[in-house]
Amino acid sequence: MIGNDIDKKSVRTLAQLIEQCNTVVITCHVKPDGDAVGSTLALMHILSTLGKAVHIVTPDSPPRSLRFLPGCKDVVAVSSQEDFCRSLVSKAELIFCLDFNALNRIDRLAPYIRRAKAKKVLIDHHLDPESFADITISHPAESSTCALLFKVICALGLRPIIDKKTAMCLMTGIMTDTGNLSYNANDPDLYIIVADLLRLGVNKVRLWERLNIKTQSQLRLNAFAVDSRMELLMNGRAALITLNSDDLARYDYVKGDTEGLVNVPLTIPEVAVSVFMHQEPGFIKVSMRSKGEFPVNKICSAHFGGGGHLNAAGGEFKGHMREAVDTLRKVLPDYAQYLPIVEK
Numbered sequence: 454m455i456g457n458d459i460d461k462k463s464v465r466t467l468a469q470l471i472e473q474c475n476t477v478v479i480t481c482h483v484k485p486d487g488d489a490v491g492s493t494l495a496l497m498h499i500l501s502t503l504g505k506a507v508h509i510v511t512p513d514s515p516p517r518s519l520r521f522l523p524g525c526k527d528v529v530a531v532s533s534q535e536d537f538c539r540s541l542v543s544k545a546e547l548i549f550c551l552d553f554n555a556l557n558r559i560d561r562l563a564p565y566i567r568r569a570k571a572k573k574v575l576i577d578h579h580l581d582p583e584s585f586a587d588i589t590i591s592h593p594a595e596s597s598t599c600a601l602l603f604k605v606i607c608a609l610g611l612r613p614i615i616d617k618k619t620a621m622c623l624m625t626g627i628m629t630d631t632g633n634l635s636y637n638a639n640d641p642d643l644y645i646i647v648a649d650l651l652r653l654g655v656n657k658v659r660l661w662e663r664l665n666i667k668t669q670s671q672l673r674l675n676a677f678a679v680d681s682r683m684e685l686l687m688n689g690r691a692a693l694i695t696l697n698s699d700d701l702a703r704y705d706y707v708k709g710d711t712e713g714l715v716n717v718p719l720t721i722p723e724v725a726v727s728v729f730m731h732q733e734p735g736f737i738k739v740s741m742r743s744k745g746e747f748p749v750n751k752i753c754s755a756h757f758g759g760g761g762h763l764n765a766a767g768g769e770f771k772g773h774m775r776e777a778v779d780t781l782r783k784v785l786p787d788y789a790q791y792l793p794i795v796e797k
């Protein structure tokens with residue numbers, strides 16, 4: 454049954470903590486994506502239905518593309534309302550940390566969460582969770598925090614209170630973390646969850662359309678990136694796309710405009726690792742994707758100040774684009790042994 458693989462003791466303790474609390478804060482990682490926003494909103498709806506006073510407090514505001522999700526406009530971001538966020542966190546009786554494994558992933562929120570007197574619950578699917586929470590529900594094999602959260606909700610016996618808007622939020626993370634059920638999507642249970650969410654009224658086709666809206670300049674930037682800024686390395690086994698600040702300015706770049714771009718080069722059969730680097734104020738944001746056993750999380754943690762999953766990772770490089778590219782060129786051959794065999 455869905456939810457049976459969630460640790461029973463954690464579920465019992467969690468049920469008690471929920472029962473005893475009145476005020477809840479839910480948080481997620483910097484630059485929240487569909488899974489981070491979808492899971493926090495879904496949990497907010499569930500706990501609100503149970504009569505709790507719930508606030509979502511995030512390091513950054515959710516991207517434009519997710520603001521249509523029910524409840525998204527009420528998310529409070531530290532980047533714009535620091536005092537309010539600090540007060541919400543300090544007053545909370547229970548804090549949920551969703552879709553991240555380490556406090557450095559919540560940036561300026563980290564000291565507030567660390568200091569908070571509330572009990573903390575981590576629900577996440579990234580490798581190697583830090584042990585800062587009172588309850589840690591960490592399932593790295595799970596494709597999304599939303600799928601894991603659905604299981605936790607079932608294990609708590611709360612499946613009957615999932616309504617259509619909660620289902621839509623959960624479906625969002627499931628879709629965005631699997632490329633609309635393209636990668637990380639071999640688990641049969643995932644389709645049981647998806648079927649359940651569809652029965653609850655989610656319009657998957659419409660949701661897909663809304664999640665994949667692009668502006669004209671966004672579309673042109675992505676096309677330009679592939680056409681003019683992609684190069685192949687390691688005899689065609691690796692792809693690198695770089696966008697400098699002039700490139701971004703030319704297309705009126707705003708955060709999120711290149712979401713998904715890093716996956717595109719992997720459609721070339723020989724390409725087993727794809728790297729996308731773009732200039733952010735003060736650092737180079739690095740994103741990596743791979744096929745098979747090629748460990749982009751290792752590369753990101755060893756050389757680009759980050760981490761992530763085996764096949765999807767990222768980091769921040771403090772330095773010039775030139776140096777970031779040189780570093781990549783230098784270290785990639787060290788990982789050649791992990792390149793999967795090309796299927797003809």
Ligand code: 5GP
Nearest residue numbers: 740741758759760761762765766767768769
């Ligand atoms: P993306 O490439 O979409 O930004 O991130 C893919 C995955 O890499 C994320 O889900 C996260 O696990 C990881 N990741 C991205 N950026 C960072 C970072 O700066 N630090 C760490 N530790 N992980 C990151």
Ligand code: MN
Nearest residue numbers: 488552598630
């Ligand atoms: Mn996720």
